[in-house]
Amino acid sequence: xxLKDKIAVIGVGLCKFGENYHMSTNDMLVDAAFDAYADAGIxxxxxxxxxxxxxxxxxxxxxLADPLKLYKVPITRVENFCASGMDAxxxxxxxxxxxxxxxxxxxxVEKLKDSGQRGLGTFxxxxxxxxxxxxxSMFAMAATRYMHKYGITKETLAQIAVxxxxxxxxxxxxxxxxxxxxxxxxxxxxxxxxxGLFDCCPITDGAAVAIICRADLAKKYRxxxxxxxxxxxxxxxxxxxxxxxxxxxxxxxxxxAAEQAYKQVGITNPRKEISxxxxxxxxxxxxxxxxxxxxxxKKGEGAEFISTAALDGELPVNPSGGLKSFGHPIGATxxxxxxxxxxxxxxxxxxxxxxxxxxxxxxxxxxxGSVGIVSIxxx
Amino acid sequence: xxLKDKIAVIGVGLCKFGENYHMSTNDMLVDAAFDAYADAGIxxxxxxxxxxxxxxxxxxxxxLADPLKLYKVPITRVENFCASGMDAxxxxxxxxxxxxxxxxxxxxVEKLKDSGQRGLGTFxxxxxxxxxxxxxSMFAMAATRYMHKYGITKETLAQIAVxxxxxxxxxxxxxxxxxxxxxxxxxxxxxxxxxGLFDCCPITDGAAVAIICRADLAKKYRxxxxxxxxxxxxxxxxxxxxxxxxxxxxxxxxxxAAEQAYKQVGITNPRKEISxxxxxxxxxxxxxxxxxxxxxxKKGEGAEFISTAALDGELPVNPSGGLKSFGHPIGATxxxxxxxxxxxxxxxxxxxxxxxxxxxxxxxxxxxGSVGIVSIxxx
Numbered sequence: 173x174x175l176k177d178k179i180a181v182i183g184v185g186l187c188k189f190g191e192n193y194h195m196s197t198n199d200m201l202v203d204a205a206f207d208a209y210a211d212a213g214i215x216x217x218x219x220x221x222x223x224x225x226x227x228x229x230x231x232x233x234x235x236l237a238d239p240l241k242l243y244k245v246p247i248t249r250v251e252n253f254c255a256s257g258m259d260a261x262x263x264x265x266x267x268x269x270x271x272x273x274x275x276x277x278x279x280x281v282e283k284l285k286d287s288g289q290r291g292l293g294t295f296x297x298x299x300x301x302x303x304x305x306x307x308x309s310m311f312a313m314a315a316t317r318y319m320h321k322y323g324i325t326k327e328t329l330a331q332i333a334v335x336x337x338x339x340x341x342x343x344x345x346x347x348x349x350x351x352x353x354x355x356x357x358x359x360x361x362x363x364x365x366x367x368g369l370f371d372c373c374p375i376t377d378g379a380a381v382a383i384i385c386r387a388d389l390a391k392k393y394r395x396x397x398x399x400x401x402x403x404x405x406x407x408x409x410x411x412x413x414x415x416x417x418x419x420x421x422x423x424x425x426x427x428x429a430a431e432q433a434y435k436q437v438g439i440t441n442p443r444k445e446i447s448x449x450x451x452x453x454x455x456x457x458x459x460x461x462x463x464x465x466x467x468x469x470k471k472g473e474g475a476e477f478i479s480t481a482a483l484d485g486e487l488p489v490n491p492s493g494g495l496k497s498f499g500h501p502i503g504a505t506x507x508x509x510x511x512x513x514x515x516x517x518x519x520x521x522x523x524x525x526x527x528x529x530x531x532x533x534x535x536x537x538x539x540x541g542s543v544g545i546v547s548i549x550x551x
Numbered sequence: 552x553x554l555k556d557k558i559a560v561i562g563v564g565l566c567k568f569g570e571n572y573h574m575s576t577n578d579m580l581v582d583a584a585f586d587a588y589a590d591a592g593i594x595x596x597x598x599x600x601x602x603x604x605x606x607x608x609x610x611x612x613x614x615l616a617d618p619l620k621l622y623k624v625p626i627t628r629v630e631n632f633c634a635s636g637m638d639a640x641x642x643x644x645x646x647x648x649x650x651x652x653x654x655x656x657x658x659x660v661e662k663l664k665d666s667g668q669r670g671l672g673t674f675x676x677x678x679x680x681x682x683x684x685x686x687x688s689m690f691a692m693a694a695t696r697y698m699h700k701y702g703i704t705k706e707t708l709a710q711i712a713v714x715x716x717x718x719x720x721x722x723x724x725x726x727x728x729x730x731x732x733x734x735x736x737x738x739x740x741x742x743x744x745x746x747g748l749f750d751c752c753p754i755t756d757g758a759a760v761a762i763i764c765r766a767d768l769a770k771k772y773r774x775x776x777x778x779x780x781x782x783x784x785x786x787x788x789x790x791x792x793x794x795x796x797x798x799x800x801x802x803x804x805x806x807x808a809a810e811q812a813y814k815q816v817g818i819t820n821p822r823k824e825i826s827x828x829x830x831x832x833x834x835x836x837x838x839x840x841x842x843x844x845x846x847x848x849k850k851g852e853g854a855e856f857i858s859t860a861a862l863d864g865e866l867p868v869n870p871s872g873g874l875k876s877f878g879h880p881i882g883a884t885x886x887x888x889x890x891x892x893x894x895x896x897x898x899x900x901x902x903x904x905x906x907x908x909x910x911x912x913x914x915x916x917x918x919x920g921s922v923g924i925v926s927i928x929x930x
Contacts, residue, residue: 175651231606232632234789234921244807246784248638251628253611259627263642270648272554405625410613428623542613 174436178269180390180397181549183212183383184511189347189498192377197229197283198239200379204504205240205279208381212393216240219383220273222247225260225280226503236279254454255405255538256280257380257506258545262403264384274386280508281379282501307454308364308372310413310540315366315457317420322472326366329456330357331478333370336453336490339483340497342524347376347499371456376499380507382514398517401531401548404432412541423537425544426465430535433546434467437531442467446487446548447529448516450509452537453494462535463489466546488526491516506545509534513549553815557648559769559776560928562591562762563890568726568877571756576608576662577618579758583883584619584658587760591772595619598762599652601626604639604659605882615658633833634784634917635659636759636885637924641782643763653765659887660758661880686833687743687751689792689919694745694836696799701851705745708835709736710857712749715832715869718862719876721903726755726878750835755878759886761893777896780910780927783811791920802916804923805844809914812925813846816910821846825866825927826908827895829888831916832873841914842868845925867905870895885924888913892928 185207187200195203209216224236224247233247250260257280264276318324334354340346352370360369390397406428412418430442439445449466453459459481460474468487469477481489492498492512495505513532515521531550537543564586566579574582588595603615603626612626629639636659643657697703713733719725731749739747769776785807791797809821818824828845832838838860839853847866848856860868871877871891874884892911894900910929916922 175649178649227610231630232789232918232922233786234632234918237786237921238789243787244785244803246641247631247786248642248784249630251610251630252626253613262625263627263646266649266651267642267645269650270554270557270645272645272648405627406623407612407616407626408622410611410617424623539611539613542616543611 175265175269175400175403176436177399178387179265179384179400180387181382181384181510181514182390182393182397183208183214184514185211185381186345186508186511187379188345189376189378189501191285193285195377197281200377201236201239201279201281204379204381208383212383214383214393216242218275219245219277220275221245221267222277222279223250223260223264225250225256225507226282227251227253227256229281229283229503253538253543254500254502255506255536255543255545256503258509258534258536258547259405261382261507261510261547262405262545265400265403268384268386274389275383277381277383278507279379279381280503280506282503283377284375284501285377308367311455311457312364312367313413314420314461318457318460319366321421324475326358327354328475329371329460330354332453332456332459333357333496335478335482336494336496339491339524340493342522343493343497346493346497347374348497367455373454373495374499376501378499378501378504378508380504380511382507382510396518398514398549398551401550402433402436403547404429405545406432408542410539410542422461422465423541423544425542426462426535426537429544429546430466433548437548443469443487445531446533447531448488448491448526449533449535450492450494450512451489451535453490453496454500454537458537459489466535483524483526491521491524491526506536509536510547517549517551554644554648554779554782555815556778557766558644558763558779559766560761560763560889560893561769561772561776562587562593563893564590564760565724565887565890566758567724568755568757568880570664572664574756576660579756580615580618580658580660583758583760587762591762593762593772595621597654598624598656599654600624600646601656601658602629602639602643604629604635604885605661606630606632606635608660608662608882632917632922633879633881634885634915634922634924635882637888637913637915637926638784640761640886640889640926641784641924644779644782647763647765653768654762656760656762657886658758658760659882659885661882662756663754663880664756687746690834690836691743691746692792693799693840697836697839698745700800703854705737706733707854708750708839709733711832711835711838712736712875714857714861715873715875718870718903719872721901722872722876725872725876726753727876746834752833752874753878755880757878757880757883757887759883759890761886761889775897777893777928777930780929781812781815782926783808784924785811787921789918789921801840801844802920802923804921805841805914805916808923808925809845812927816927822848822866824910825912826910827867827870827905828912828914829871829873829891830868830914832869832875833879833916837916838868845914862903862905870900870903870905885915888915889926896928896930
């Protein structure tokens with residue numbers, strides 16, 4: 173029941189994330205894929221199978237085959253709300269572990285700015301809009317409840333935005349490279365009370381690619397492969413916010429996915445054993461809740477943990493700058509997280525490098541808390 | 552590089568296929584899933600992971616979690632044009648073979664009649680409409696070319712429709728149970744010359760479910776499990792019809808997928824070694840081309856093969872009645888084929904039972920010939 177050390181990540185690539193009105197979905201996929209090919213030192217002819225993740229920027233495996241001229245191999249499209257990217261990665265890992273293929277490519281992409289459905293502070297074509305609400309208004313309920321229960325303020329949440337934007341200044345491919353202050357966050361235009369503009373991740377176009385192979389073949393491609401240690405996925409109801417029992421203070425899918433991954437890796441004390449994490453900070457409150465759901469700290473102690481999550485803290489969270497800096501091009505996000513884990517674990521993250529990382533955790537949230545997926549990578 | 556004998560199919564289920572205006576997507580999924588639970592003699596609590604296929608009747612794993620109350624387990628949505636169903640099956644098989652899960656459920660569903668985009672003889676929301684053409688007009692080009700090259704007539708193609716509708720009278724869950732004559736086919740209203748109404752599969756709602764497990768656990772559930780012998784998937788360009796080199800007489804993705812599957816199983820003479828097949832007869836011409844692409848006969852000999860493909864022939868094709876009788880609720884079709892293979896291999900197909908089957912082949916086509924997937928099951 174484990175993928176531990178069966179799969180290696182040998183190449184990762186990103187296009188520049190941002191308002192890419194000048195690029196098609198294909199342009200972004202090509203940029204990210206050739207970045208990954210160069211990183212792996214691999215020819216695209218060696219790719220034996222591929223997976224592509226998108227919520228609404230394309231259909232079927234042909235959406236990857238045509239831009240990459242990756243013809244005649246199996247390509248599967250995976251969609252799982254905002255967690256599409258990491259679930260595509262998971263399915264690719266299982267295919268390699270099954271012995272079906274030696275080398276596979278996983279791509280994720282989303283073009284949100286041209287979708288015609290964008291709205292300030294919302295995710296362009298986010299599917300929950302169909303339920304009559306927006307992402308900010310749903311996560312605002314969590315923030316309101318957390319404030320009521322544990323007495324935190326808008327200033328507390330602002331610290332998360334400030335931390336992630338500071339980290340983002342060190343990520344050349346992030347959408348935003350700008351520091352912000354607590355005062356700016358608190359005084360920003362209100363989106364859905366208590367969440368203001370800087371509590372929300374931006375609306376962004378982007379693509380990300382990872383190339384993986386059988387662990388025993390990895391050294392053929394590079395001296396410093398990174399290995400998959402465990403992946404957990406859990407799905408709850410599509411409407412967790414509207415269940416009478418919901419207390420708005422936790423995402424059950426997250427805790428379940430983390431439990432699966434920790435069990436596979438043999439982790440009993442995540443706070444001590446995880447070196448750093450990339451998590452789904454679609455809103456500041458999301459990152460706060462995730463500290464607790466991932467068992468980095470106890471319930472209600474998220475606010476105290478923020479300083480620990482700093483780039484030079486004991487357990488850095490979102491060294492890349494997270495969704496706050498990169499935005500959330502839906503299909504790309506989970507694979508962008510794998511990019512950051514890989515880069516950090518190789519010690520190639522430059523000014524945002526965390527100290528001596530052994531195990532990195534990536535957490536991708538989907539839907540209104542209904543899909544949680546946790547991947548753990550290590551050397 | 553093979554799944555051979557690692558995975559068993561222990562349960563299969565279908566809802567009644569048809570114009571299900573009275574049923575929601577959820578209703579159809581529930582009918583198919585509980586049919587499969589009963590068939591496997593399994594409690595839904597034993598399902599450890601799931602996959603769901605649809606082109607446009609839902610999003611994310613939650614679309615399966617909510618109707619089946621299949622909460623807290625991993626669920627992935629797979630989409631690969633008209634081949635979505637069988638690709639979901641393939642990904643589930645690889646996950647089991649990887650050792651990640653012991654028991655998994657695969658569901659496929661599509662609701663086409665309420666889509667608001669239906670048109671006579673077309674697939675409701677078929678994505679190729681976006682390219683400015685319809686499915687009938689594209690496959691009509693293949694029929695025209697085949698007629699020109701090999702001298703067949705509308706009467707030749709009509710024999711395939713007659714055969715499949717006759718078989719369909721023996722499938723209680725098919726959309727249509729009615730025999731038709733060559734004269735009816737030839738005189739039917741023209742859809743896209745030379746394809747008339749009865750050369751096209753109908754527009755249908757439906758859902759199908761398969762339950763699979765590790766082969767070594769299968770006997771715990773039933774005495775007559777069916778085993779996966781091989782699965783091949785190939786993707787070519789999304790616009791194969793508009794490539795200058797296309798001769799309209801073959802789907803390259805089909806031949807490549809079949810080669811992969813035959814290699815995994817060790818098949819060198821498909822005509823002799825395959826006992827029967829369920830293939831993607833979205834149009835009569837499609838089934839004719841597929842005889843050749845699957846190497847059941849040589850190029851240009853498809854017309855002669857039609858009699859061999861009869862229910863009492865040497866290599867029965869579409870004993871269920873195929874898409875001609877069941878329609879093509881897109882996400883469901885590939886899994887509906889797995890249902891038929893399983894039922895036939897167990898010897899439970901009643902009046903449509905083929906004689907002493909050893910190996911059954913299922914072939915699901917996606918897009919305008921761009922996605923081909925072949926599964927081979929056996930005892």
